[in-house]
Amino acid sequence: MRKARKRQKPSISRRRFLAHAGLAAAAAAAGGAPGAVRGLLAAQAAPQSAQPKRGGTLTVSQSVDINTLHPWVGNLNVWKVIKTGIYDQLSYQDPVTFQVKPKLAKSFVWTDNNTSLVIALPGGVTFHNGEKLTAEDVKFTIDSIRDPRVGSWLRGFIGPIKEVLVLDETHLKIKTAAIENQLIPAFTYVDIVPRSAGTDLAKRTPIGSGPYKFVEWIPNDHVTLERNPAYWNEARAGHVDKIVFRPVTELQTRISQLLAGDVDLVYDFSLQEVPRLRGDTSVAVAVVPPADQMFVVYLNQRRPPFQKAEMRQAMGWALDRQGFIKNFLAGLGRPDNSPFTPQHWAFDPKTEDAYAYNPDTVGKLLEQAGYPRGRGLEFSFLTPSGYPEFKIISTLLQATFASAGYRPAIEEVDIAQWAARLNQSHDFYAAVDYPPRGSTDPALTYSAGLLFPPNPANVGGLTPETIPGYVDELRKGATTLDRGARRAAYAKVQELWLEYLPGPIYCHRSTAHAHRPRVQGFVPHPAFQQSFVDVWLAS
């Protein structure tokens, strides 16, 4: 984790200053060096930044407003950032190591010949309304998400669950057909609610058991949380009394608010602003290394021309990844052909040079596909407005294909229309996106989302028959605990992917956040499952 640190002036009160001045005078009288006082000041300033302080209000600026209060239905990143503090989840992804660890759960154990996952819960956990959290609440939560009538996007994440059994107040058993490695990482998204709340949660005040309680949502203005003084886990209780999340859509206003001191933290902003803010000593910039979000292009294989492997491969050779990262991501990205980066255990080094920028190869592949100099070719890029990086990649790809003889159009529509055309009507040829989950367990990466799983949700129309052997290798990796076997299975998956290339992966991108120097202990999360419990405000 690379985190920009700015030199800060040590804060000192008038009383302390006079005390130090007295000490300095005494040291000078005793013939001591002034450096002794500087050392004392430094020594006293250091613990101030190390000792978290309780209290204060943290104001966080986000790029858009939330659109629901439903924990399992809302899928915006801005809502994930807020609700992670309101609810407890059974597990969490460590923001530094990216490993998935127990959070509310005390342990996860596979039993019954690896067809059951036993989850142990701590005792003494209460919801914000005072109700006791038990295994019944966890069962209710998981069963509700599995119910299609609830409308949760997480339903596919926990698809392998067959049944949830309550063993006692603090233990439950999840029945599956085999070990399912996607489940524990999927539980990082599952917010536990009291069963008394029912499933119509969008109409209710959010009640969780997390370190922060929901106070209010004023649409287009703010969401307020307050510290939960009765949080069950003392070690993970929050420091700041109140967190106010403000939606500010205009990027320059967000940055101005930070520079003017009107907000404490600007959460997730354009990477192109990073160099400018790094040059400003009044703010600190925190950058998450490129690992989770990856730029890909969905290719619709239900219609020509991307039914042909040569056309898909041409798309793989068409982007100048280095140029894009350098010029449009402020260098804060990494060219990749795999969903994983080298820090990840499933990363296969053979993928590194599988595809690179080569316009000549694009031209040759067009010819092999039966479109010499682009004759007879017809496709376009569909991009959503408000996502400039998608349009930039589409434009770079357009330029490469133009140099090979065919200039595809770029059609820009609003995000709702874009999503409907990608996921419902499938009325598109090619579309750039940056799906998440490159940093989590590969079982979840490949089981959920829009690019990899060969199921009806796959945007490009990938079916189990498209790539022979692909599904078998995915299942091997998802259903064993043997790390070596898993690594081999996912290496094969990546190899098959690059051979058939249903959707080129171009690079990973960082995410950037900036805050005032008084904000201490902020560690950004790669997947927006942000915890603010370690954050505290210095004087």
Next chain:
Amino acid sequence: MTRYLIWRGLSVIPTLIGITILVFLVTYFIPGDPARVLAGAEAPPEVVAGLRHQWGLDRPVHVRYGFWMANIARGNLGESYFSHQTVLQLVRRAFPVTFELAMLSLLVALLIAVPSGIVSAVRPRSWFDLGATAAGFVGLSVPGFWLGIMLIYLFAVELRWLPAGGFAPLAGGLAHNLRSMILPAIALGTFASTQLMRYLRAGMLDVLNADYIRTARAKGLAAAMVLVRHAMRNALIPFMTVLGVQMGYLLGGTVITESVFALPGMGRLVLNAILNRDYQVATGIILLIATSFVLLNLAVDLLYPVLDPRVRLGRSTGWE
């Protein structure tokens, strides 16, 4: 006169019915799906279908329109698919912000437009007139968002005199509230003033060249008296029309200014509703805005007889 008032009042009804049909159809035909927006791209198809059924989006268009109109007749403009707050609740919160912004912007606009418009008309082709006209063109040409960002940069980031955006409610104190509204009011008012100034100048120039003004001057009336009592009153008629349109425009919410200054007003509310395909909120608010626009114009029309006796006597309109 009475016939005019009745006719003008009744003419609003078919206009409003037409608006409901238009608003409903426009939002109906916008491609996109609120269920997909809420559930997200990764939601399985059966989940999206379930949400569509729950919200009645799988019903035929005429059935949905019928339900919507029946609800409107009962005073129910609908409820957001997303926040589950009623349209009236959302409007109750957003409208005061927009109303305050509109009033303050109008004040800024009038403070700029009225004196400069009058002086420009009284001294046409003078340095002041040329300067005001040039400034007007600049004001019309400068994009609102750019002016807003520049104001924020100067007064919030550099000088630290005012906040860089966000709304402080009146409940937190008048001074605090006004501090949060000064920059947006200047940004919006400056733009509005250019149009008003040009209309006032043109109206005044027309009137100042009229025979009755020459007569008034020939009778020896003081210049100020001629200007205020005779010229301005008549020049105000076209000015009032533009002012009414501007008011409607400002009260409908100004998306760009509200977005730049992060104000939770009507403009952002309706923009978010459209982007999320929150049909109930979008149609409800657009209907309210259109209705207020129609009623404002009605009010302006009804003000004409007060300003222009010829309307009252039916000489120029033929209504009596």
